[in-house]
Every structure is written in C-alpha cells, then in structure tokens.
Amino acid sequence: MNKSVLLGALTVAGLAAGAAGAATLDDVKARGTLNCAVSTGLTGFAAPDANGVWDGFDVGFCRAVAAAVLGDPMAVEFVPTTGQTRFTALASGEVDLLARNTTWTFSRDVDLKFTFVGTNYYDGQGFMVPRELGVSSAKDLDGATICIQTGTTTELNLADYFRVNNISYEPVPIETNAEAQQQYLAGACDVYTTDASGLAATRATFEAPGDHVLLPEIVSKEPLGPLVRHGDNEWGDIVRWTLNALISAEELGVTSANVEELSAGTNNPEINRMLGSEGELGAMLGLEADWAKNAILAGGNYGELFEKNIGENTPIGLARGLNAQWTDGGLIYSPPFR
C-alpha cells in the first residue's frame, strides 16, 4: 500500500518532468504549433471572443512568437491556466511559453527555475471597492474581507501590507478572476485586490463600472512579463528578442501597416537589421530572415497591441503611464538590434 502510493506519486512526477530539457525550438517546429499558457479569462489580456478565438494583450504576444517561429500567428494552442497551475504547466513542458500577467520575482526566477524574458507591462497591486462603502484609502480597510487569487504575488504583498500597517483582514482565497468577480459582486468580499491592470480589466466588464472605485494606493511593484523554462537559452533568446522586436518596432515607427514596405529596405540600418534586409540576425536565432516582420504583422508593434487591447480607447482604458516608450518618459526600452 505504502509503496504503491509512493510509486504513483513518483510516476506522476516522472512523467510530468519528462518533456523538460529538450530543444524547445525543434519541438515547436516539429509540432507545428506553439503551446502558450494564458489566463483562464481576463478581458483585454487573454479571453476568447464570441467566436472562441483567443484575443488580448498576452495572447497577442503568443501570436507574435508563433509568427516569428512558424510564420503563422494562428498556429498557437492556448492553454488556460490559473494562478496555481501555471508554473507546473511550464515546468513540466506542457507549454513552451507562459504569458499570463506573471510578476517577475527573484524566487520565481532563481528558485522556481524560470527565465523571464523581459517586462511587457509595468504594474502594481491595487484595491477595488464598491463606491457605496465610502472607503478612500487602503489604510481604512481594517477588518475587511478581501478576495484574492491564490498562488499569486498579490497574496504575499497583501499579507505584508496589512502586517506592516498593523491592520487585520479576512482573506477569501479564489481560483480564477471570474470567480473573484462573482464573489465581489455578490458582496461576499468587500474588496478585490490584484494587479491594477487586472482590476481595470475586471471593472470594465461590470454592468455599472462607475459604482466601483480603485483606491489610490499601489502597494507593490509588479513587472509582468512572459517567461520560459530554465535550461534552453536558445528558446529564451527567441522569445526575448521577439518581445524586443515589438518594442523596438514601436520606437522606430514600424507598424503592422508599413512593415511590409519597410522590410524591402530603408535607410535606417537598425530597421534593416531587424526586418532582415541587412545582416543575419534571423539565422543567428535559428529562424527565417523575416521573423521580426512576421511577429509585427501578427498583431502590430508593442504600442499597437497595447492600444488595441487595453489602451485608452478600449473599455479597459489603461493609460500608457510607465508603459510608454523610454523616449516618451516611460520604462519600455529595448536593447539595440545590432
């Protein structure tokens, strides 16, 4: 009995770990699709539309990587994950890439053995409360019931924030954003806390968004970014430079509308190197010369993705803020293509 349980557990662990460590690029090419882990549904970042086609800011990045590697932005198998299942899915090799508003932290990078390829959204943790409660600051939340997604950094930040400010709270652990929304709207919790972008996205789907306020306190730094497993640096490079290509494209004025034209050759050598009309950057990554062009064609450059999915003209209405290009006073900055 004892032995068989141990065996069972070892089998599961063994099989789960089986796929890790191989050359991811070859696997993806052989499979013909990219397996990309996204959230179970967060409007603007990753959610299936009315036709069941995934769409959003994180989804757009998955599509850009698929376009860079396979030349087809639709060749993506989306794997919805919760805060708790995402890391196991990536570590076990079930997915090649995790793009699920995941905060870059020391322990995830070092101890959980993941490689964060960059930051695609600079965020911070906020609080949302119903306007009728009349709360104006997070410091007034003593004794409040707070809905929180388990397995996230917000859970830890929340514990720290309330301990440091010496106030108490009652956590209500939740698995997915949809559940949190239902509990919050039913009044089973007074407050919903997660990344401010997630709060804005959630509030945008409410019937009466105006009845809910985001408190002014941002209690943490949450640099969100895509990540891959440790141990396959070539694959990590591909994902990292796809992100950088999208960012550089915005900086250099390359959009999905003009990329076709620009890829024939321009008098800006950096654009030429990136889009493959000069040098061999694509071959160095093990990809086609037009990898970056395909990535940009998939859903546009970084700015286009932002504006289309979560920007000020969408229901979510997030301002660029910290996520503006460095040339506009933001933190979005790509190393040069050289």
Next chain:
Amino acid sequence: MTTLTDPPKAGFRLSQLIYDTRYRSITIQTIAMILLLFGLYWLVNNTIQNLSALGKDFDFGFLSQPAGYDINQRLVEYSSQSTHGRAAIVGILNTILIAVLGCALATVLGVIAGVLRLSKNWVINSLMAVYVEGFRNVPLLLWIIAIFALMTEGTPAPREFRVGGDAAMILNESVAVTNRGVYIPGIVLENGWAASSFMNWLIIAAVFVASLFVIRTVRKRADAVQEKTGDRPTTWYQQLALLIIPTGIVMFLMGATMQYPSLKGFNFADGIHLRNSLIALWLALSLYTGAFIAEIVRAGILAISKGQTEAASALGLRPTRTMNLVILPQAMRVIVPPLISQFLNLTKNSSLAIAVGYMDVRSTLGGITINQTGRELEGMLLMAAFYLVLSLAISGVMNVYNNRTQLKER
C-alpha cells in the same frame, strides 16, 4: 528375477523452468520481481534525471521557511510570518475538522434516511428515495458549488445588518446568517491555563472524555447490580452530573464566557465565524456521503431475517424498540465494513475544498506552498503520506469497533 533400477536421472533442462510445475511458480515470481525492480529503478532514475535537468533538488527545507501568506480559518496560532510547515499543520487540522464534522453528520443523515426509506408510509419512503437518488447520482463537486453559490447569493451582506438595513439577526439577536458565513455565539476562555486557546480546549476535551469513561464504569456497575439482584439502580442523575459538572468546573475556572457576534466595521466580530466555504463543504460532503450510507443502512437492515422482527413483536416489543434493540445491533455487523469505506471516501473527497476556497491541506501545502516554493514533488509526497496516514487511522479505529460488534465465533 527382475532388478529394480532407478529411473534414468535426466539432467536439469531449461524448459523445466516453464513446463515443470515444481519450478514454474518460482520462475514466474522471479520474472515478476525483476520487472518490478526495473520499473522501480526506472521511476526513481527518471525522477532524479528530470529533477537534475530542471536544476532542482529534493529537499524538505522549505517547510521551515516563512510562508508569507495568510489563512482565514486556523485552529492553531498562525500568521503570515509562520513557516510553511506551520501552514501545512493549519491545513491538516482543517482537513481533519471537516472530515470529523462530515463523518458525524453523514452518519446521522444516512441512518435516518436509511431507516425511513424502509418506512411503510409511501410519502416518507419516496421522499427518502428522492434524496438518496438525487445526491448519489449528481457529482459531489456540483453539490459543493451549488450550496456555496446559494449561500453567497441568497443571503444578505453584513452591511445590510446595519441599523436601517434589510436584514436582522435571528434567535434572539445571537446568530447572523450572512453571505460570508454564519456567525454564532462562541465561548471564550478569559484566563486559560495553557498559553494557546487550542491547548485550553484540548484540556477541556480531555476532561470531558475522562468523565465519559467514569460514566461507563457507573453503567457497568449498574449492569452488574442488575445481573445480581434483578433490579437496576437509578443512575441517570449520576450520569448527568458526571457529564456536566467536571467539564463545567474546568470551564468556569478558565473563565469561560459567552460572546455574541456584533457588527463592527466591515464584518461581524466576536463569536464563531462558520465560513461559507466550511458550511458548503460540510453540507455537501455530508448529504452526498449520507445518501450512500442510507443505502448501506438499508441493506444492513434488510439483511436481518424477518423472523427477528416477528420474534420481537411476539415478545411484545414496540416497532421502535424492535429496531433499536433487535434489528440495528445485528445490522451493524453488515453495515460497519462498507461504512468505513464511506468515511474514507468523505475524508479524501474533502480535498475538493479548493473549489470553494476552504483552506484544507490541499489548499495550503498542496496549493499555495507548492506554488510559492516550486516544490511539487516534495509537497505532493507529503500530502499523499498525510492522506494515507489519516485514512489508515480512520480504518484502524473503525476496525476496532467492527471487531467488537462482530459475531463472536468460538
């Protein structure tokens, strides 16, 4: 004259390993053993290889690291600064709590429904049939979520209880049913003897159990007197006194006072908070398992020959007494073994707690801790070991009971 010669001694041939019954079983066992060892070797080796491919080691050190997260329902002291090991203990106690509560309620429901399903009253027995079939044939997870949703959506928020709100407390202003759970009056020990309230309650429980043992000796003595003289001495007042007084004295000395829930700020404070997650999980597990137990009880009762009932009525016993004194004691022998399986099922099913955010061991150690530390293998092994120990303990206790109610064959 004939000479007896020994049959020619054939040398050992390899084919004998398969065709000779003397060797065949050894051959098969050896092969099976080798395969098993190979399988085991492959599993262990695969695990080691893959762990090193991922750059991970096998280490339980994370259990002494600070957990960093908060747990809402905790039976022992715990804060976000406590260790992951402590968080696991909080989860383990929550699992045991729901298992004990669930087994108790499921047994009560099951016995009642099982007996009533055999009732001659058509309305009662068909109602019970609906209960049994309804709960037995719908997945447990749906029941848990349905009850949870009902509790969350169908009850008022605490702020409705404010002056001028729509909701009011019930039972003489002592119980509040809200969409965050039910608040009931609690007993607080103002000057307990031990440092933590958990230990204090453990002391009280120990005193209570001790007085139960004393009551048993009182009863045994009464039995002995009855055997000897035919008259049973009246002991109910002794039993009642023993049941209440020692525990009462200890609680009085610890300064026990009733505390009623009252609205403070966002939530009710004081009293005991039975969270929706606990109630939903408890009710769903009990109702679901109770339906199975009802069938087991019914089977047990039907297994007792009709002659027993007839003999009991011939002796002039009323139906209730027939059931309690004649049928059920015999039926227990049939009921207890499958009942053990149901208790084990309930305990293991309690790991569905994650669906409603009940912080059991699956949610703390197997959920958040694994997620924060990335120790999947260690966490899962620990959790499997815990469920194994708990299940073996439950079946051990139930087997002791089973052995005592079994027919004594000599």
